[in-house]
Amino acid sequence: MRVLVTGAYGFIGAHIVAALIAADHKVVCAVRGARVDSRFAGMDAVACDMASDVHAEDWLPRLVGVDAVVNCAGILRERGAESFIAVHELAPLALFHASHQAGIRRVIQISALGNAADGEFVASKHRGDKALAALDLDWLVLRPSLVYSARGSYGGSSLLRGLAALPGFLPLPGQGEQQVQPIAAEDVGAAVVAALMRPTCTGEVIELVGPEVLTLRDYLLSWRRWMGFGSALLVPIPAPLVRATAALGERLGNGPLGLTMTSMLERGNVGAAHATMRLRECLGLTPRSLQRALDEGPSQVQDRWHARLYFLLPALRVLIALLWIGSGVVGWLTSPASLAAWAPGDVLPAGSLLVLARVTGTLDLLLGVLCLMRWRPRLVLTLMLLMLLGYTLGIGSMWPVHWLDPPGGLLKNLPLIAALAVLLATDERR
Template identity: 75%
Template sequence: MRVLVTGAFGFIGAHIVAALTAAGHEVIGAVRSGRIDARFPGVRAIACDMASDVHEADWLPRLDGVDAVVNCAGILRERGRDSFKTVHERTPLALFRACSQLGIRRVIQISALGEIADGEFIASKHRGDAALKTLDLDWLVLRPSLVYSARGSYGGSSLLRALAALPRFLLLPGQGDQLVQPIAAEDVGLAVVAALARPALVCEVIELVGPEVLALRDYLLAWRHWLGFGRPVVLPVPAWMVRVGAAMGERLGDGPLGQTMARMLERGNVGEAHAVTRLQQTLGLQPRPLQRALAETPSAVQDRWHARLYFGLPVLRVLIALLWLGSGVAGWLATEAEVITVVPGSSLSAGSLLMLARLTASADLVLGALCLLRWRPRWVLTLMLLMLLGYTLGIGIGWPSHWLDPLGGLLKNLPLFGVLAVLLATEERR
């Protein structure tokens, strides 16, 4: 079959694309800007924008020759033009109506397991499901629980890995007895393949859950053991502190740490009593237990790096931003006499040197603020690197005595090149 997959390069979408490809289906990935992802060199990508393609006409030309559609697109939090209303409701409904208009009967919606009270992420997903149910299509809604993979992570799965990998300690909300029923991303992909192979299975909502209900504490300990780290000292985190952290993450961050994830974990994220049995009966799928999934893919040093750097890299970014801000403030507070002592014997006048110091200080302040706000981080980090190179070469060649400064002077710039290079290299999130 020729299958159009939206959100094809997301964490869940990528595993679905891999499973469909392995099963012999022809996959078309509908992704933002139609970018070609090197992970799927044989997959044709077409451009779409779930934040704006809210009309049937936007989707009709993309569905030419398509036999089935799998909608994996989703956002965990709103940012810019990406709103829950648009990405989870309006745009998918336009896609589904275009399918109906062209006679494409098979539509699979990847939703999410949870309660409406968990937040607008779940609520909007379920409203999208409800809109699909009103259409005359052979629809199927799949609602996965906590999705993980030993072969990679993104978003919430990366956050939980990082929590499991904290040096010496394991921080748990309360006693860590919140319940989850995790399912391997590979099994989610197999579920979609099985659904396409069962055309008679229609108009059903199926929960995708693993065979075990685990306490969050046991889930994190299993990942810690898989990563190869020793048994930790468990530190319970009071509920009020968890809520404060989630609120701060919701307001200040752009990652998975937020109120939606906190509510889902606090309430628990498990399927109905017979969800696993129903999964076996409807799709013929026997999801693998967590320990088996981990045993099938031994951890590598890259997994340990990623888990340990998850919290370290943001801290490093903040420190670099503060360094640039501090340099900018110092440049504006410096007097004319202080500026002259930095570059003695310059051919520029004292007034010109002071003006140059103010201009570079202003650039430092702007770049430091943009780095802190994560505005176009690749551009900002590159400009920081170029600015640092300019400082180092300009002062190092013009006034080489600064290399011999007993407090480090220009020598301190050398490790900063490495720090900025690391931040640039690790900027990609998928």
Template identity: 65%
Template sequence: MRVLVTGAYGFIGAHVTAELTKAGHEVTCAVRGARVDSRFPGLAAVACDMARDTAVEDWLPRLAGIDAVVNCAGILRETAQQTFQAVHERAPAALFAACAQLGIRRAVQISALGDASDGEFIASKHRGDLALADLHLDWLVFRPSLVYSASGSYGGTSLLRALSALPGLLFLPGKGGQRVQPISAEDVGKAVVSALAASAPVRQTIELVGPQVTTLREYLLLWRRWLGFAEPHVIETPNWLAHAASTLGERFGNGPLGLTMARMLERGNVGSPNALEYLQESLGFAPKHLARVLDESPSHVQDRWHARLYFMLPALRIAVAMLWILSGVVGWMLPAEAVAQSTAGVSWPATAMLALARGTATADIVLGGLCLLRWRSRLVLSLMLLMVFGYTVGIGTLWPVHWLDPFGGLLKNLPLLVVLSLLIATDERR
């Protein structure tokens, strides 16, 4: 079949695309325009924007020659450009209505397992499911529990991996008894492949869950052993502290740590009592146990790097931003006489040197603030890199004596250049 997959470069979407390709389907990846790249070099890709493509007419040209549609698009957090209503409701509704108009019967929606009261992420996903159910299509809605993969991670799965990999410690909200029923992303992809079979059920909502209900403590410890780290000292954090951290993440963060994830864990992200049996009967395959998936996919050093760097890279970014801001503040507080003294021997007028010092101090503060806000992150980090390079070359050339400063001011710029290059290289989130 010729299948259009929205969100094909996302964590779940990429695994769905891979499994469909393995099964012999011809996949077209529908992804945001700026991301039409070589993620799947042998597959066709079309640009779309789920935040804006909310009219049936937006989707009709993209569905030419398509036999089935799988919607994997979704966002964990709202931004000014992307809202739950647009991405989870209006754009999918337009896509599926276009399918109905063109006679494309088979439609699969990747939703989310949970209670609508846990947050707007879940609620908007479920409203999108209801809109699809009202159409005369052979639809299937999949609601997966916690989705993981041994071959990569994103969002909440990356956060949980990182928590499991903290040096020597394992922090657990409460006693870590929160229940989850994890399913591998590969099995989610296999479920989609089964959904496209002629014998597959239609017009149903199916919970995608793994074969074992486990606690958060057991889940994290299993990942830690897979990563090859020693048994940790477990610290059971009070529930109020975990809630406070989730509240801060909700208010100031842009990652998976937030109140929705906290509520889902507190309630228990597990399927209904007969969910696994119904999944096996309706789709004809049995999801694998987490332990078996990990045993079949040994970890690599890159997995350990990613897990450990998850918290370290943001900390490094904050440290660099604060260095820039404080350097700018010091630059403004430096008296004019001190500026003139430090630039003695330069033929430029003292007023020009003072203006240059104040201007670079202002640039430091602006770039440091933008770095904290992650505004056009790669651009800001690149400007910082150019600034340090300019400082080093300019001062080192005009005042070579500074290479011999007792505190190594210029020499310290060399590792800073490497740090900024590292932040630029790891800026991608997917």
């Protein structure tokens, strides 16, 4: 079959695409800008924008020759034009209407397990499910619980891995008794393949859950053992502090830490009592337990690096930003007399030194603030690196005495250059 997949490059979407390829289906990746991901270089790609493609006419040209549609698009939080109502309701509904007009019967919607009261993320997903159910299509809604993979992570799964990898201690919301029923991303992909092969399984909302209900504490400890880290001190975090941290993440961050994830964990993200039985009956699928999935994919050093760096890299970014802001403040507060003492000789006139200090100070302040805001991070980090290289080469050549300053002087710039290079190398969000 030729299958159009929206959200094809996301964590869940990529696993679904991989499963479809393994089952010899032809995949069309509907992604922003028709960008061909290097992971799927042989795939066809068509341009779409779930924030604005809210009319059936937007989708009809993309459905030529398509036999089935799988909608994996989703956002955990709103940003700019990417609203829940657009990405989870209007654009999918336009796609579903276009599918009906194009004569495509099989439509599979990847939704979310949870309660609408947990937040607009789940509520909008479920409204999209309801809109699909009202159409004359052979539709199927799959609602996965917490999705993980031993072969990689993204978003919430990366956050939980990072928590599990903290050195010496493991923070737990409350006592870590929150319940989850995790399912491997590979089994989510297998569920979609099975759904395409079983056209009689239609008009259903199926919960994609693993075979066992785990506490959050046991889930995190399983990942800690898998990564090869030793025992940890379990540190209960009071609920008010957890909610305050989530509220701060919701307001200031752009990652998974926020009110939605906290609410879903507090309520418990588990399926109905008969969920695994329905999976077997409808799709012939028996998901693996967490332990079996981990045993089938032993951890590598890269997994440990990624988990340990999850919190260290943002901290490094903030410290670098504060250093640039501090440097900018110093550039504006430095007096002409101090500059004359710092730059001996007549390489540059005193007036030119002062202008240079103010200009570079302004640039440092601007880049420091933009770095804190994560505005176009790769561009900002590149400019910071170029400025640092310029400082080092310019000052080092005009006033070489600063290489020998007692606290390290220009020598301290060398590890800073490496730190910026690390931030640039690890900036990719997926």
